[in-house]
Amino acid sequence: MNSIPYEAETGMVEREGMAAGAAQPGEAEAGRDASPKAEDRRTVGDYTHPSAVMECREVNVHYGDKHAIHDVSLDVGANEVIAMIGPSGCGKSTFLRCLNRMNDTIDGCRVSGSIRLDGQDIYDRKTDVVPLRARVGMVFQKPNPFPKSIYENVAYGPRIHGLARSKAELDEVVQTSLEKAGLWAEVKDRLDQPGTGLSGGQQQRLCIARAIAVSPEVILMDEPCSALDPIATARIEELIDELRGNYSIAIVTHSMQQAARVSQRTAYFHLGDLIEVGETADIFTNPRHRLTEDYITGRFG
Ligand SMILES: Nc1ncnc2c1ncn2[C@@H]1O[C@H](COP(=O)(O)OP(=O)(O)OP(=O)(O)O)[C@@H](O)[C@H]1O
């Protein structure tokens, strides 16, 4: 997809401190003080949520010299679906991956700023990423079931996290998770068959069941429907709405219709900046920032 270079659009140049050389830890902060976010790139709208589960403040992400996320502050609220939209390469996946420290696995990736889950800094040295990734689960663009049975795909997490004390309890967790993911009726008679033998839409629901099985607080979804047909997509969208009763969901999507259907709040990213955040209905009917308006009206992206 095309995105118009920011400079070309706004006549602005990159901020001091982010363009040249390998940034050292702390340098982004110095750069921020010396050169506060230019007005046009400051987030429009209220990025806080009255019942926040996750609070991100001034998050910056670098891949080596590349400054991919600039001073992004955003809450994820309890029982909300928040959609993250924006042109390809604007940093949606990068930001989403910060929320469960998935970027830790990428060489040369550095995250600074503060991200709290229930008030606890997830980047604190004392935070163990294994339980963190159970509390903040992730569903990817391409369904990625383990090469194991349907049952084992769901049972694996509860087993390694010690969430079931007996086989009967584990069976119960597997069944409940598959029910919540809307897959139980379709698979209950073939739990011992490979997860990879399911259809794409079923595999994605299996991955959702796998995420749910460890009782997460937040589920991150990165374009979860982009490999699915419209019927399977509709099924996942219904599911997202049901899941909101128990979880918070942050979903990256390229489909504005999908964002409008499933989310209560929408965050619009552009070249690493969070440009605007607000109630989904307001973002789509009455965007306040010109870049948001250009994107949702299809002028670029
Ligand atoms: N592993 C990586 N190493 C280096 N640069 C990366 C890496 N991953 C992403 N980037 C860069 O960071 C920026 C943001 O990428 P990201 O994948 O987060 O965008 P995105 O909004 O998710 O795009 P898309 O809609 O295409 O998935 C891009 O410029 C990209 O090239």
Ligand SMILES: [Mg+2]
């Ligand atoms: Mg992406």
